[in-house]
Amino acid sequence: MPARPYTLTTRAIHPPEHAGRFSHQPTSAPIYPTSSFAYDRIEDAVRVFEGKETGYVYSRYANPTVVAAEAVVADLEGAETAVAFGSGMAAILAGLLGVGVGAGRTVMASRDLYGGTYALLVNDLAGLGVETVFVEADHLDQVEATLAKGAVAATYIETMSNPLLRVIDVPRIVELSHRYGARVVIDHTFATPYLARPLEWGVDCVVHSGTKYLGGHGDITCGVAVAPAFHDRVDKLRRNLGGVLSPFEAWLLLRGIKTFPLRMRQHCENAMTVARFLEAHPKVTRVDYPGLSSHPDHDRAVRLFGGAGFGGVVAFDLGDGTMETAWRFINGLRLCQAATTLGDVETLVLHPATSSHRSLAPEQRQRIGIGDGLVRMSIGIEGVEDILADIEAALQTV
Ligand SMILES: Cc1ncc(COP(=O)(O)O)c(C=O)c1O
Numbered sequence: 001m002p003a004r005p006y007t008l009t010t011r012a013i014h015p016p017e018h019a020g021r022f023s024h025q026p027t028s029a030p031i032y033p034t035s036s037f038a039y040d041r042i043e044d045a046v047r048v049f050e051g052k053e054t055g056y057v058y059s060r061y062a063n064p065t066v067v068a069a070e071a072v073v074a075d076l077e078g079a080e081t082a083v084a085f086g087s088g089m090a091a092i093l094a095g096l097l098g099v100g101v102g103a104g105r106t107v108m109a110s111r112d113l114y115g116g117t118y119a120l121l122v123n124d125l126a127g128l129g130v131e132t133v134f135v136e137a138d139h140l141d142q143v144e145a146t147l148a149k150g151a152v153a154a155t156y157i158e159t160m161s162n163p164l165l166r167v168i169d170v171p172r173i174v175e176l177s178h179r180y181g182a183r184v185v186i187d188h189t190f191a192t193p194y195l196a197r198p199l200e201w202g203v204d205c206v207v208h209s210g211t212k213y214l215g216g217h218g219d220i221t222c223g224v225a226v227a228p229a230f231h232d233r234v235d236k237l238r239r240n241l242g243g244v245l246s247p248f249e250a251w252l253l254l255r256g257i258k259t260f261p262l263r264m265r266q267h268c269e270n271a272m273t274v275a276r277f278l279e280a281h282p283k284v285t286r287v288d289y290p291g292l293s294s295h296p297d298h299d300r301a302v303r304l305f306g307g308a309g310f311g312g313v314v315a316f317d318l319g320d321g322t323m324e325t326a327w328r329f330i331n332g333l334r335l336c337q338a339a340t341t342l343g344d345v346e347t348l349v350l351h352p353a354t355s356s357h358r359s360l361a362p363e364q365r366q367r368i369g370i371g372d373g374l375v376r377m378s379i380g381i382e383g384v385e386d387i388l389a390d391i392e393a394a395l396q397t398v
Helices: 008-013 042-049 064-076 088-098 115-127 140-148 170-179 228-241 247-257 260-279 298-305 323-332 362-367 384-395
Strands: 083-085 106-110 131-135 152-158 183-187 205-209 223-226 284-288 313-318 348-350 374-378
Touching: 064 083, 064 223, 064 247, 083 088, 083 228, 088 115, 088 183, 088 205, 088 223, 088 228, 106 115, 106 140, 115 131, 131 140, 140 152, 140 170, 152 170, 170 183, 260 284, 260 313, 260 384, 313 323, 323 374, 323 384
Parallel strands: 106 131, 106 152, 152 183, 183 205
Antiparallel strands: 083 223, 205 223, 284 313, 313 374, 348 374
16 A cells, blocks of 8 residues: 655654544444544535534543543433533532532532532522522421522432431422422432432432443543423523533443442442441440331332442441541451442442531531531442451451
8 A cells, every 4th residue: 555645744743544433343342532523525525513413522522532431321210311511519519500500599408418419509609699408308388488488499318318318209399399390309329229219209300420330430521411491591501600520530430330230239239238237236325227117218218219229338436436536447347448429330438528628617516417427428339248357356456
């Protein structure tokens, strides 16, 4: 084959036409590490830009690997489309704005929230003129009274709250919110589509920190918003806010999701075993796990999750309830690692008062039941006897 009529320098940049064009179908989605897409004719590019033809022009708008990951998450949630982001926080912000939250509007949020979401609401969105009213989401009279004031654009809740695993009556909250014209955004990170699909309850926008169970291996930071009726708005917000997911991380998400149901089954099974073990342990004063009949929301969790399980996170209080005791326990663990995340295959431990919920004032933490002695464990999928042995050894140090 004759050399192409270019200098070596140019040929290194412009590959031959057949390079990178394949007719076969790979079983694993290809990674498209490209910021833009080239067209032979400008007219074709413009048609795609104008939305008259489907295609790709620029990876901040859409990227094939990211779109493949979005399609899988959407399908798990029972939708056709989803919007992926570079983090769960970016998905939460776009979800809220996407359903109509903005200056002069009100968000009604459950008091029991992930600390980062709380900070977003009370610091950043408040600074932009969005008021947030916090309610006890299991007090439906309080929920209705807030909605009845008429200014609520969106209700924001978590299917299973972090870290106390409260399970609220989502279908009732959706019904009430819609009655008063509010949309519902739900953070489904803890429960995941393995336990329930909130769109079936009428929720308007499901958001995930895909960093957690969906990715599952602690190697990505990612978020997803699934909002069938608001998809175009959320998609446009991603374009303009720019919190995109990289094609590499989208591919890791795709790979992680292949084992998501198997992992979840094991997370749930191991967490149930650990929760029962802790509940029976003399050094543990309280265990929060919705699979235990002692949990205040056990019956509701059975009803809403239909027996699929109760998730992989267990929270508990130790001995004298002080930070020193909690830290001594955490430092006594060998197999289980102290890390500020959850949902990985490894068992992880965290001290909410000084990590996930540090942005809350101490009295606020106390009010929602997050004491200094509270420990949260994300139970992994290791052999459960090894997890129990590690916990037992660490408990002996407190
Ligand atoms: C329930 C919940 N939602 C959202 C987030 C934020 O997700 P990310 O860290 O991917 O932005 C977290 C992070 O820990 C979380 O626990």
